[in-house]
Amino acid sequence: MKITSLDPQSNGVLSIVADDGRIGRFDVSPYLEDEAFEDLRHPEEFVKVFNGGYFIEWECGADLSADTIEAHWQIIDTAPPRATACQETP
Numbered sequence: 001m002k003i004t005s006l007d008p009q010s011n012g013v014l015s016i017v018a019d020d021g022r023i024g025r026f027d028v029s030p031y032l033e034d035e036a037f038e039d040l041r042h043p044e045e046f047v048k049v050f051n052g053g054y055f056i057e058w059e060c061g062a063d064l065s066a067d068t069i070e071a072h073w074q075i076i077d078t079a080p081p082r083a084t085a086c087q088e089t090p
Helices: 035-041 066-072
Strands: 003-008 012-019 022-027 047-052 057-058 064-066 074-076
Touching: 003 047, 012 066, 022 066, 057 066, 064 066
Parallel strands: none
Antiparallel strands: 003 012, 012 022, 022 074, 047 057, 057 064
């Protein structure tokens, strides 16, 4: 899975759109007990997230792979997949 869109919510949840059109939510709160994610307990730090496509990373250095997210997210909808530069358009 490749993450095309990432939007941090105020409740410790990430809204995510995958390149295949799946739209879902990933709850980060179970990870907040881990020392590496400790800074993310503060909402002002949680929103400082970067989308690397196949991973996400916070300014504090905490990160999650797209594989981890895909294994534990809740799919809520689907949208048509986005065309990429490598795909032909009719």
